[in-house]
Amino acid sequence: MGFLDITRATKSYGALKVLHETDISVEEGEFLVLVGPSGCGKSTLLNMIAGLEEVTSGDIAIRGRSMKGVKPADRNIAMVFQSYALYPNMSVRGNISFGMEMHGIARPERERRIAEVAELLQIGQLLDRKPGQLSGGQRQRVAMGRALVREPDVFLFDEPLSNLDAKLRVDMRTEIKKLHQKLGTTIIYVTHDQIEALTLSTRIAVMYDGHVQQLGTPREIYDNPANMFVAGFMGSPSMNLFPARVVAGRDGPAAEIVLAGGGSAQLPFAQGRMTDQVGREIVLGIRPEAITDRDGADRNSRAVHEVEALVEITEPAGSDTFVATQIGGRDVTGRLRADVQVAAGQRFSFAFNMEKAVAFDPRTERRIG
């Protein structure tokens, strides 16, 4: 049994099932990110943990205590909302103090904790201002301060960074990570941004269509996606997915691919993989960083194979150059070193790192190897 246990929890609104049976067990001190596109049920699950939405069936327990019928205020949780939800009529001090006041904490203790949190988040000089007088980043800090003073068992974050501009978002992301490392508290964090999920979490639950598609560490999710949805959703630019056929090659099974213009090529799988799948139609998944120029390829990989293909477009991005071609009628992006000489319309020899390739069943979209 974990610190926070979600056991076969579901949520329905009448006949509409928004969350299917979900089991997640969170350890103390973990940073779990629920990630998925809008409408996938991640916010619903968070609200169920908070007690703002009832659990239709199943149970949620914190520290072994079932949360059935327990009011949000009595769950010893704190939540940071997307809009920050600062009380507009109260000063920053009042906002931070309100929850403690409601829980009957004496004034001297409240003052002590406010001072502590203000110091931690560097908002001491803002304490007497109203939320309307603060910038987005400052509001974000105050919202976190309000959660921190409660000293809760679990922090719940509902897309806390999505209202900030790009630069501030990156800064606050780092701050949240620092805060987690410093305080070691358990955090459940909802976001639709897969980069936030990968950078912040100790574990990720990728959600889609009311189901948890995959639950694992960021590395597991990134390297070994359980299905095509996870493969396509996590990572930016997203994983290349294109049709291929498993054929018996010279050194074992290979993926036969159709290149732009009608030619075909074979990409041998890494040693010992896909041996029982010869003849099968698959969807091959390779991340852009595993499709490079020859010199940029991973030297530790023993399964790099070169294929010449027509360059359709190049996108220099400063540190790298993204180059697109077509395989099996799909756009495929490779990530080349910035100083590689390549232009649209040329033929170029791409190096495929087949150690990083994954295969999916085209019909069920599940991982097969």
Place this chain on the structure above:
Amino acid sequence: MMPGVSMDNPVAARSRGFSPGRIVLYLILGLFCLYYLLPLYVMAVNSVKPLSEITSGGMMSLPDEWTLAPWRAAWSQAQVGVEATGLRPYFMNSILMVVPAVALSTIMGALNGYVLTKWAFRGSTVLFGLLLFGCFIPFQMVLIPMARMLGLMGLAGSVAGLVFVHVVYGIGFSTLYFRNYYAAFPTELVRAAQIDGAGFFRIFWRILLPSSGPIAVVCIIWQFTNIWNDFLFGASFSDFDSQPMTVALNNLVQSSTGVREYNVHFAGAIMAALPTLLVYIVAGRFFVRGLMAGSVKG
């Protein structure tokens, strides 16, 4: 379009403030202003001159002899109904009626709006529809059933009965105002307060109500004006000792004994209009702002 008046160039508009077009505009506005103020002028000047000056045909002229006697008469000496009490006791009746009626209907409207937007339940939209429907029922239709209800409750002919009637009638409008205002109020704030440990009423008092200033002002002005100026309910549901100002003013003007003291009538009419004027002047600048705030979203 006025020459020299440009919305997107306020600096230019200000520097050319005395262009001919502008002068004509202000002249016209000034004339309209005078025209609209004329009735008030007639009331005011005639309330401070002796009756003889009015009856001799000097309706529009300033008084030859300034006097406050008509005001004193209207306030405390004039014959209203049976006794010569002036309008004072009825003015007090109106105050006793309007203050609790406005306060209750506003508070209840705010609570309704809070529940309908933040604690919506099955059938809450239907309930809101019915409340709205209540706004549009003509007063005359409810007179007899209401009289029966007041009788059953033992409130017939009392100020408390009038308060009840006005609260019931006011709730529809005040709920409409507050519901639309709170619909634009972020629900996340209510959720945050729930997690912070605040209950139903605590959230209302500490979070929503302090942010409701503009709409509360709109509601108070609206209710105050309507209830203070109401004549029909006042005339229908009050006794001699519980009549509001409007009914008393009517009785004063309609009284058939002796000569018609127009100067006293004018003074009484101004007295009856003063409280609503005062509310507008004190709270009026919030009025338009509040109306906008309530209506833009919702």
